[in-house]
Amino acid sequence: MKIKILILHLVFLPFLSFSQNTLSYTALEAYYNNGVELFEKKAYAASRKEFRDYISKSEKSLNPNKFNIANAEYYSALSSLYSKSKDADIEVERFVIKNPDHPKSQLIFADLAQSFFDKKDYANAIKYYEKSLQFRNDNIDTYELRYQLGLAYYLSNDFKKALKEFDYVKSTVAPNSINAAYYSAVINFQNENYDVALSDLKRVENVNPYKIEVPNWIAQILYRQKKYADLLEYTEPIIANPNGRKIDELTLLTAEVNFFENRFERAAAYYEKFKGFRRGSVSDQVTFRHAYSLYKVESYTKSAELFKLIASQNSELGQQSAYYLGIASLRSADLNSALAAFEVAKKLEFDKDIQEEAAYNLIKVLVEKANNQQAILELQAYLKKYPSGKYVDESNELLSEILFETNNYLSAITYIEGLNRRTPKIEAAYQKLTFNQGVVDFNTEKFESAINYFNKSINKPLDKSLEQDAKFWKAEASYQLEKPETEELYRELLGSSNTEYRLKSQYNLGYLFYNQKNYKKARTYFQEFITASSSYSKLRQNSEDALVRLADCALIEKDYTLALKYYNQALSQNKTDKDYALYQKGLCLKYLDRDSEAQAVFEQFVKQYGSSRLIDDALYQNAVMEMDKSKYENAIAILTDLLRKKPNSPLVPQVLLKRALSFANVGSNDRAIGDYKLIINKFSNTSYAEEALLGLRESLNSENRSEEFFEIAEQFRKSNPGANSVVNLQFDSAKDLYYAEKYEKAISAFKNYIKTYPTSSNLPEANFLIAESNYILKNLNEALKYYQIIIENNQIDYLSKSAARSAGIQVENEQYNDAIKNYLNVLSSTSNQREILLAWEGLVKSYYFTGNYDKCIEYAEKIKTEGGSTVIGAANRATLYIGKSYMQKKNNVKAKEEFEKVISMAKDVNGAEAKYFIADMEYKSGAYDESIKTLQSLANDFSDFVYWYEKSFMLIVDNYIAKKDIFMAKATLNSIIENSDNPQTVEAAKQKLKGIK
Template sequence: MVYLFTHFGYLLLLNLIRNPMKLRYYTLLFLLFSSSLVFAQNHSFDDAQSLFDDGKYSAAQALLNQLSSGHSANAEAMFLNAKCSKALFLSDAELLYEELNEYFPYHQFKQEVNADLALINYRNKDYSNAISYFLELDSLSNEFIFKLAYASFSIGSLVDAQYYFSKLIGTVSKYSSTAQYYYAYIAYERGFYKSALVSFNKLLNDEKFGNIVPYYISQIYFFQKEYKQLIAFAKPLSEKVIASRKSEVNRLLAEAYFRTKDYENAIIHFEVFLEEEKEGNSVVHFLLGQAYYNSKNYLSAISSLEKVSNSADSLMQNSAYFLGASYLMTDNKNYALQAFKKSSEYNYNPILKEEAFYNYAKLSFQLELPFENTLAALKTYLESYNNPLHKKIIEDLMVKSLQSTSQYSEAYNALVDIHLLTNSQQIALQQLAFFLGVKEYNQQNFKDAISYFIVANRYPINDDYSYLTNYWLADCYFQLSNFDKSIAIYSNLSVSSNKNLSDYESLKSYNLAYSYFQNSDYSNAIKWFRTYEKTAIDSMKLNDTYFRIADGYFMSSDFSLAQKYYNKAIAYNLFDVDYGIYKCSVSLGLIGKNKSKVKLLKQIIADYSASSYYDNSLYDLAKYYKNTQQNDLAIKYYDDLLIATKDENLIADAYLSKGMIYFNSSKTNEAIVEFLFVVNNYQQTIYFKEAISGLQAAYSSLAQIDKYLAVIEGLPSVSISRAEQDSLTYNAAFMKFSELEYKVAK
């Protein structure tokens, strides 16, 4: 059919070209047909528009679909079609808008499309996309601003939400009070209570929110600790409160009265709260119990405190303590013992912990508990606390008791085997791992200690234990020569607020300095040693600090400061004085203060004959006198060194140096004796070859090359060719000839 139509069209066109009259006729006919078609389309679109305006969206869309079926749809028709789907809540609405944008990217409905897409996404709770489309609009109505704000609020963008809600506050619109509420609520959620309070107060007389905001205002007063204002505001509210808010208002009032120490009113409102809540909660039972305790109603206090749930936190520590105190006031010591023991096992309040353990230890004795339990309690108190008012009493009880048992390893292993630890178990494991780590450290089992400390660090609940754990962990790595890790841990160890750990803070600087020193980072080592120097109270460590600062400057080639700190260390006169004197002498020599250097070396020789630096001092003196051509003194100190030392290198160097002195003083035969001693006895030292060279020079000067060669022949490690022998003989003869000793030269 396509072929026939095409062929027919071709023949018709050929016929029209040949007949101009027919061509004009058919052209006119085509134009009339096209005009009628456009007219029909426009008429259909107008009908669709009319149906849309009348709210007959399905009928309008049916006409629009007929228009688009001929592939002649325009942007206006596609836009109206999409709006029909939107109005009918059809799922293809968004797709139709997107097709419009795709087919007609420059259409005139951009703003309307973005607005509709924003509303569709908002309606579908796709708030992120809704926000994107709202922000594409050139201007926003109050409705759109509100929806943009609410969409931001719904996805957690509270700052943006608060900003957009603020634009509606004070406007004459139905959104004004709602925007004010959300603005206040966001400020409340973000902790900006002052701002929230101002905004909530503006809604107190609002028809919609007037019954809601008083509860937020009450909570804000509570969070701000404005308890008197809370009481003044919420007390009238409690008398006409709605049922769903009754428990909340009474709890706030109860806690406010409690904080102002009005325990009678606190009890009244706590009781109302508990009546409403039926089950209550641990915090309320504790506060009510404490209110009864402070009102001296101990039986009621016991009843309330016993209802506090068994949780490992500061609440439990306080609750157990006041429960114990209430039992004690009713002379129920067995129950008091258990309650005080429980309270003493928590570390949240150190003062309460000490007081609880004091009562527990005392009751252990009074109730005649088994010997080991009683003594353990008394001994632990004395080891852990230093309250002078309690210590004397416990010491008196200790006279009648003895005990010592600590099964740390067994407790540790049991805790490690538990899959999910409670908070109290984590606290215990942190402490046990720390104690066992210290034990291994003291036995120099540093790798095992590290393993325990790493476990303790998994539960950094108690700040003091956490601090000490990392302190000793860093020291373990130092002992294992892993100075990089040691430095890293010491550097990250935060300052402890516990005054009892102030000594560790000072020692941290000392140990960090040593880590840098051992890592050859002398600049940082000096910095931290000098930091320690300012706070040091341990004279031994301060003395050592001076040595290490001096060593750091020495290794950094700052010999002036090095000798200054060596002198500080020497002045302390606690240990290693000979080391300080010797190193100071070396530093002085390197800055040209040779007289002072010689004086210090002689001091070592005179006062420290057993020093490990004695030999070096003799050697340095001999070398100094040799270099300054004071040969007799040089020979003397070399001889003293040879008597004193067993160091082969020093001995070989001394004989070699004496030989050189003799040779340069024209005492050639004496020089030969010294050189030969080195050659024959110290062939494994670095001075052997120098002695060979000296021997060659000495024999050559005497024209006794044959003797030199005889010596060489007896040395298996040295060989000399015939040509070299002839050269030596010739050179020796020539030298004598030059000296006019013809007979010898011959």
């Protein structure tokens, strides 16, 4: 408006002059008039031309109108300005020089200055503003020019001169005095003249547009002046009621003041409000103070979230944040975050005090998490790095406590054995550690090593109860190794104050003498055990087993009546081995010549226990009893049923012999001859072959075919040469190579023997030993080929072992269906309880991997209920597969129940796997915190099992990623990368780390 008003004023002036001119219109004056008219219409370029023509022609006039010429020069200069001619400034200068006394000389400099200002040519603007102000008195117009000059200085960064002009204008009544006050305040603020700046800011505080920003400036001044009380008194009402004012910086300053005045609750509230304004662009320092404020008011979870944002930085602030993140996480019971945070803080060296504090706090978290193995390593590192540190005494005390509780037995034992001095606490820990390591070795069948650790534990008998534990387990390990001192070890425990150990020692002594065939002593101990354990439910299964063994002892000693009594007791009282007890009862009745009762028992057995491992024995006994009564047809039927049901039974040779005899007695000599020939051909190296030859001769004679016997007998003699024959010597030489562990040469010798003597009765053994040699040499596919020859030819003597070996190889080759067939072959060809149990285990695994989970569970339950303790750890493994099967069947509740049973059985690899699957189910169900907790427990309790230990940490990472806790995910992966010795695990962790954004 100012410029427009000035222009109008300039435009009307010449009209006054023009109206006073009494000259008549002439051709010359027409140029002037046209110029004015065009100027009025803002046709500045055309106007300028008319005025220039007028001036040019007037100069040639005899009577020029000097007044109009001066005005024309003025208008021409203005027109050049308004049309933005390049030579406008020259023309203006020319006008002023030529007409210094013209009333428009100063005014036109102002217009020229404004034109340069508008073009941001502040240097020329300043030049002409200064000229426009020369020799002029103060008035409203000059105040405005000074304000414009101040702006030009300000925009040219000449703040000193700008301030002079603004200070002058702000004290006047000029319209821009308020604006000048604002700019003056800004410059004074920059110059740290805070009192003056504050005064000016107060003046414009409620003036648009300054009122939006000014509160922030005022707050900044009060903050810099450390007038904190004044600042809060000023800012807090505005923050509460902004009324359109910008309050982001205001809020931050208010938060900062409250923070440094230790009013953390109010600080936290204002920091939170400030964060809302900035939406992610908050500085790290402010984020730290916000987090620390929350920490100080015990809002640990929220503070931890903020500390995590900067805790991973490699800086002093990052180290401080990591440390306080650790403390906050610790106090909110988030031990995993605390552990990761202290780990970060202790690695950084910006603040040595924080580094030491973090190192010690890391140890305390590890202890609280029961991660004693890692705690020991960290304590050792702390004591080495800070030999005179703040927490040396506490660390030594803590180390003793951890060693007492540790599960990382080997590391702890080695550490203690390396100490020069042991305190009573450490000695107590050593006793327990060596015992626990002994149990671990026992469970993994390292019995010699177990005895070594049990001895170490016994030699430090601070805890008498633990001493008894070690003595018992030492006896158990000695029993497994059949050491001569086993009896003495158990006898010593008979006086133990521990009821369970005393009873188990009686039971084990019974077995010790039973295995030594000292049945009288065995009976004594079994009987004492049964009587003493009658009210001890925990040993019920052992008691049931002892009762059966007691009966066995009586039977072996031919006290049939007593044996029968015990078997009947077992049948009425026991939950297990009832099929065995019933079969043995039948034998007792038979030996007591109570044949009809015995036969009834065997028939009951066949009906009741058709799938029992003793079914072939029961059928055989039944058949023999039918033969004893001359009921040969019945015997033939039973024996044929036996061969159908159990074609791989070890009884096959004698079954064939009995059937052949029965055939002969009913006049079926052809069929008898067939059975005799089968025995001679397939079982020529058994004692039954000789009997078969005699029977064959009689049957052939009965059929007038005696001439056939000579050929068969001759072939038999060739296949079964005498002990000193060349054939047997060659075979024995090949066997010598095998037993001398020269397996390659043994294989060659056996193959040559088979080629040379293809009808030898030694062929089954030769094939078996070729298979065994290849098996030992890890030529598994070649071994499988020879085992299969034995299986396909139903070579009874080697069938069970060959089927078991074949199945094992097939499981390794993931040929599970073939493995199942062979494990079933084992079950049908052996009565050895250990072989049966191992076959059940193989079936459990094979059925699991073929997806037949019901069958898997069925055989696993058999292991648990019928396996006893024949194979150490079998029950654990069976329970694990039951859990895994239920997990595959999507029955997670039942799966978890079974997994928890596994974990409670022993701290072995099965327990580690079970715990992992519980965590995996929790992860997949979205229970991330529960999963992390379970995995941390796995890492603490099963750290010896590296595979599951490392898998647990990778799953922990997945849980953190799912929770969007990127700090913890990265911290865990970095820990894996730094601590794992497995290149595959490290690479997997690196790849996962790259994928986290």
